[in-house]
Amino acid sequence: MDLRIFTEPQQGATYDTLLTVAKATEDLGFDAFFRSDHYLKMGSGDGLPGPTDAWITLAGLARETRRIRLGTLMTAGTFRLPGVLAIQVAQVDQMSGGRVELGLGAGWFAEEHAAYGIPFPKEKFGRLEEQLEIVTGLWATEVGRTFDFHGKYYELKESPALPKPAQPKIPVLIGGHGTTRTPRLAAQYADEFNMPFASVEDSERQFARVRAAAEEAGRKGDDLVYSNALVVCVGKDDQEVARRAAAIGREVEELKSNGLAGTPAEVVEKIGRYNEIGTQRIYLQVLDLHDLDHLELISAQVQSQLS
Numbered sequence: 001m002d003l004r005i006f007t008e009p010q011q012g013a014t015y016d017t018l019l020t021v022a023k024a025t026e027d028l029g030f031d032a033f034f035r036s037d038h039y040l041k042m043g044s045g046d047g048l049p050g051p052t053d054a055w056i057t058l059a060g061l062a063r064e065t066r067r068i069r070l071g072t073l074m075t076a077g078t079f080r081l082p083g084v085l086a087i088q089v090a091q092v093d094q095m096s097g098g099r100v101e102l103g104l105g106a107g108w109f110a111e112e113h114a115a116y117g118i119p120f121p122k123e124k125f126g127r128l129e130e131q132l133e134i135v136t137g138l139w140a141t142e143v144g145r146t147f148d149f150h151g152k153y154y155e156l157k158e159s160p161a162l163p164k165p166a167q168p169k170i171p172v173l174i175g176g177h178g179t180t181r182t183p184r185l186a187a188q189y190a191d192e193f194n195m196p197f198a199s200v201e202d203s204e205r206q207f208a209r210v211r212a213a214a215e216e217a218g219r220k221g222d223d224l225v226y227s228n229a230l231v232v233c234v235g236k237d238d239q240e241v242a243r244r245a246a247a248i249g250r251e252v253e254e255l256k257s258n259g260l261a262g263t264p265a266e267v268v269e270k271i272g273r274y275n276e277i278g279t280q281r282i283y284l285q286v287l288d289l290h291d292l293d294h295l296e297l298i299s300a301q302v303q304s305q306l307s
Contacts, residue, residue: 001306002031006283010038022061028299032069040112055088062096074105082134090165098166103173127153132189187213192225204277227281231259248287264301
């Protein structure tokens with residue numbers, strides 16, 4: 001079971017804070033550092049000092065880390081034109097020595113689009129499908145050849161399809177709760193399917209849909225990695241769990257029900273339940289980015305029991 005650290009910087013974080021967490025992620029033996037791609041805070045809090053851009057952040061971290069994978073859950077398809085996104089991600093992959101992964105989603109948070117003047121189209125899923133075809137097509141085009149695309153939403157003519165990533169193939173993550181189109185899209189384009197903030201039972205059902213869609217598309221169901229994203233709140237005892245829950249404005253019982261919360265033994269037990277239904281990787285949503293002791297505890301008493 002791979003454990004990855006997943007951050008939500010739109011809630012309020014500087015680049016320096018993210019760098020500190022990424023270095024701790026690497027030093028403590030976690031597999032990867034991922035971040036959301038949002039420009040507006042959600043819920044309570046002031047969001048200060050303001051948003052950081054996902055791919056600018058990852059470009060910086062690419063030069064400041066050496067081992068961990070770096071990526072997004074999920075890059076919003078509404079934020080960047082697909083040709084530009086392909087260039088950005090390929091460049092960051094080069095900067096990292098081939099450690100980048102691209103999670104790409106349709107985009108959903110209307111308020112952040114309004115706040116920063118970003119168009120929020122009604123038909124987003126069709127655009128996402130074309131973006132996936134374009135981004136992966138540009139990367140796969142042989143050097144010296146050109147790439148053309150004529151779709152409903154995007155058109156590319158004689159693109160040199162450069163630069164190329166450092167990796168032969170950048171892993172693409174697709175995720176979500178949709179029961180029909182999402183599994184189909186994952187089967188066609190994804191190397192990993194991610195189920196965000198879902199129960200064991202809902203995850204098992206969705207994984208089965210993705211496996212079936214993959215097999216229908218001529219792939220093996222096991223060709224994909226299956227993962228979950230879950231909020232994490234671990235304490236060495238009940239008092240520490242309660243303190244950490246209060247620090248992020250959540251209730252302990254709610255966190256235990258909807259995420260990975262409790263003592264290390266409780267969290268290991270619940271991770272085991274996800275493992276039984278096919279989860280191979282978990283993105284730990286860390287909401288208090290200043291509590292590095294939290295990461296140390298997870299590394300020492302949770303991750304150590306899973307290896």
